[in-house]
Amino acid sequence: MTTNLLQDYPDLKDLYVQNERMTREFDHSEDDSIKFIGKGTFGDVFKAKHLIDQKEYAIKTIVIGEKSVKRVKKTVREVYDMTIRELKVWAKLNCDHFTQYRSSWLKAEHKDKELVLTVYIQMDLCWFTLEDGIRKMRQHFDRPVNQFLPTLGYYMASELLIEILEGIDYLHSLTPPIIHRDIKPKNILIKGSPYGRFIKLADFGLATEHLKESMTHTQNNGTDKYIPPEVRLSRCYGTKADMYSIGVTVNELFNFALHSPEPEDDNYMRITKLNETLVDGFPSKRPSCADTLKTRHLWHIPYRAITHTNNGTELQVI
Numbered sequence: 001m002t003t004n005l006l007q008d009y010p011d012l013k014d015l016y017v018q019n020e021r022m023t024r025e026f027d028h029s030e031d032d033s034i035k036f037i038g039k040g041t042f043g044d045v046f047k048a049k050h051l052i053d054q055k056e057y058a059i060k061t062i063v064i065g066e067k068s069v070k071r072v073k074k075t076v077r078e079v080y081d082m083t084i085r086e087l088k089v090w091a092k093l094n095c096d097h098f099t100q101y102r103s104s105w106l107k108a109e110h111k112d113k114e115l116v117l118t119v120y121i122q123m124d125l126c127w128f129t130l131e132d133g134i135r136k137m138r139q140h141f142d143r144p145v146n147q148f149l150p151t152l153g154y155y156m157a158s159e160l161l162i163e164i165l166e167g168i169d170y171l172h173s174l175t176p177p178i179i180h181r182d183i184k185p186k187n188i189l190i191k192g193s194p195y196g197r198f199i200k201l202a203d204f205g206l207a208t209e210h211l212k213e214s215m216t217h218t219q220n221n222g223t224d225k226y227i228p229p230e231v232r233l234s235r236c237y238g239t240k241a242d243m244y245s246i247g248v249t250v251n252e253l254f255n256f257a258l259h260s261p262e263p264e265d266d267n268y269m270r271i272t273k274l275n276e277t278l279v280d281g282f283p284s285k286r287p288s289c290a291d292t293l294k295t296r297h298l299w300h301i302p303y304r305a306i307t308h309t310n311n312g313t314e315l316q317v318i
Contacts, residue, residue: 005108009115011077018105022120026059027051034059038129042083042205047125057102058126062119062205065111076117083119083205089178090204096195097167099202100124126189126200130160133190134252146257151306154267157254158300162293163199164188164246169289171207172239179238181206183245184226185252210238229281240283243292247278270299 006012026034026048034048043062050057062083069079091101102122109116128136138145141153149157164183171178180201187203228244230237251258254271258279263269274295280286287295 005110005115009076011075012080012108012117015080015106015108015117017108019107019109021105021107022048022059025051043119056125058099058123060121060123062121064117064119066114066116076115080117080119086205086207087119087121089207089209093171093204095170096193096197097163097170097199097201099126099189099200123202124191124200126191126202128190129186130188130190130199130249130253131185133160134185134255138255143255145255147255148263148265148268149255151267151301154254154271155301155303155306158271158296160199161250161253162296162300163197164201164249165289165293167199167201168242168246169293171201172242172289177210177239179208179210180204180242180245181208181231182226183242183249185249188249228283230283237283239288240286243278243286243288244280244283246289247275247286250275250278267299267301274299 006015006017022034027050028034032049034046036044037047037058038045043060046059046061047056048059049055064076064079064083066076069076072079074082087101087104090098091104094100100123102124104119104121107118107120109118137143137149137153137156141149143149143153148154168180168183171180182203182205183201187201189200189202190198191200192198226245226248228237228241231241248258250271254268256263256268256272258275263272274287274292277285277287278292
């Protein structure tokens, strides 16, 4: 019946539909039912246990409806092709820096006489987002928003920043480079691994390959707060656009305001100095991921440089 539905749409009839896959492959019992866990840039994310391997996965759904695509002056097929193209960019990133793509499939149905396609994307389930992690750090160290963290908190933030930079540097060093275009704490996930890493970059819905320096991209793409000036105002931008988004993320990760008074804390003097270059309005003045990693000794605290006090809650540089 589903195949006949798409047969009525000449530009979609070649698509392969698996309407029953969620029902057949994932546990719908009362204890292990599919649960909503969050919202991504283009769809909702659910947690579900696979019936065969009994592992829990994150399932992202991207809904493409006839009415919604008309508002952006595109066809259902054009939006579907864009979704799959961006999905392919992510799926080939078989690396520990990113949430791992496992599978995807398509569902087609009519809702209120409207054709609706739903793309399901199965990926590894992580513990929580960096946004959640930042909130947990503030609570643990009893710090309000935009108040410097103690030394242990700074150490934790600097460790996480290194992993974020390593993941983005991997994207930027590919041939051709990939621009993520939606870096923010909500799209950075936390999960431990056998390799000692915690950061998993996610949500590649806006990711694009940067084939050449003269290449233009979609203007004003991303989440408003994290959009660099060149993306907001122009279609000409490159990998340095991601560095601006990292800079805004650094403000939140290290818990300080962009234009805070100059700190007396030596560590925060270093990270705020770095941050000023990351959020520079001119892309050419921002450091690359590779350059920022090369200067990590200027802003990162190694674990051996801190020691517990007697009560075990505060640390000091030694």
